[in-house]
Amino acid sequence: MKKQILYILLFISTIGFAQNPMVKAEIDTTNIRIGEQFQLKITVDETQNVIVPKLHLKGLEVIDSTQVDTIKNSLIRKYILTGFDSGAFYIPQQQIFVKNQAFLTDSLLVNVATIAIDTTKVKKFPIKSIKSEPYTFDDFKIYVYILLAALAIIGFWIYWFVIRKRKEEEEEPTYRALPPYEEAIYRLNELDEKLLWQNNKVKEYYSELTEIVRGYIERELKVPALEKTTDEVLDMLKDFKDAETIQTSEDTIKKLKALLQEADLVKFAKSKPLAIEIEEDRKDAQDIVSNLKPKPIIEENDELE
Template identity: 30%
Template structure:
């Protein structure tokens, strides 16, 4: 009985050791070249197969394929799964290569990087790979080598461009018809061809200023605590308007210089000059003294600039103004 128990324990220990060895057995690597004999410039396939445990990790090699060693990589195919047996998996990686030099190439043994837990190793195939590249023989004694023949010039035939002529004539007829229709429509409306290419009239200064003011109002800058940006916009709009309306360099002048010039020349009504002075003063306080006006002051300054533009615009420009800007500013 004791002998039987000892034999069973020995068999169990042997089985456990065998199982542990199988669990850590490294993957098996095999490789082959098909075909192993080719003509120069032909392609061949290098296949690398690995049989491994599903928990093990392998990395197949990458070829530079620059042709410096006479062999060039044409295509690297994805890894295929050939077989699964329990925990074992058989993988295959194929490379399509081409050889451009004559001779015998010793490709060596295929290498695969292997990683399993704390083990990192390079595995190689059992057999070395060889490739024979042959070239064609030229019998210069019985055959002569000639240069490339020059291009042969064939006589010109009208049929070769008949289609282009037909479609070109059709396009010309269509363009003539379109031109005739356009001229008829212009003559009925009392206009001429020159009106189609006449540039648009310039936008009057007060129209451009009102549009800019409305765009600034829709941005809601002071409502988001961007007072400096808001007053910079007001100041730039009114300075641009004054420069275009009165022909003075308001963009390069200080606020006092602008007001002095407008009042001295009596270019604007006294009330408009006073409103402009208040807005420019508030703008300078916000930009240079970091003042923060309240909402009522911000809206009041906007309206002062709006009515300043309306009260100082040219009377002759009213007809050329934008019909949509007729008192709409809020």
């Protein structure tokens, strides 16, 4: 009797799941080498009122993605992924919305391996001969001192008789520089009016967008953010936050990391984000500018009061 009831329940549950739209995620390989690309395909057995959110990954990178295709009453979207660190990484369950109901795909495991080096094929070089002793600073210091003295005299002459005289003749500037926040907002609005990404100039759009954000950080925090890499900027901000010299949140730093990494993928990996993702990055850029500030300096007199 118990077995019969169990079979009936299993039969009913099977019917119930068969009536629901199915979502499925699959990859064309589970083993790659560092930098090698593979394909992730998400299939939804429904074409009406389907929402496929932005892909969330850990340890893997999205190189490219296709538009949603409709094939035989199913929606299919493909992604080109890769990994730059060795190890085993999961593609976590992705949440798909079908007619306002959430469904989860299966999680998938991908192994990223390093490239083995065949030492038997490594080219060997002969032993180098003994080199002669290199020159030192002492061999040329007298000439360096003479050159520096001559340059100092020429520089003083140019300053005294040219630059100084020109400065005296110039009028006071009639303009004033905008504060960092106002300048960043002004440039973001100018960028919107250019309609770059709408005209398939996505790379130029992300270059200017990140330049505005980096320029704001450089002026507001007085650090060379325009000259640093993405990782260097993020490490610097984390150090500032740990030292409590800036006012911001972990969410703001996460948005900055996602924006700079997305821009790097667009500029160097030819990634093509969707319109909704570009609009979200534009919104994040303004949030970063609005929520990343140096901590006010409290004077000793204020603390006594």
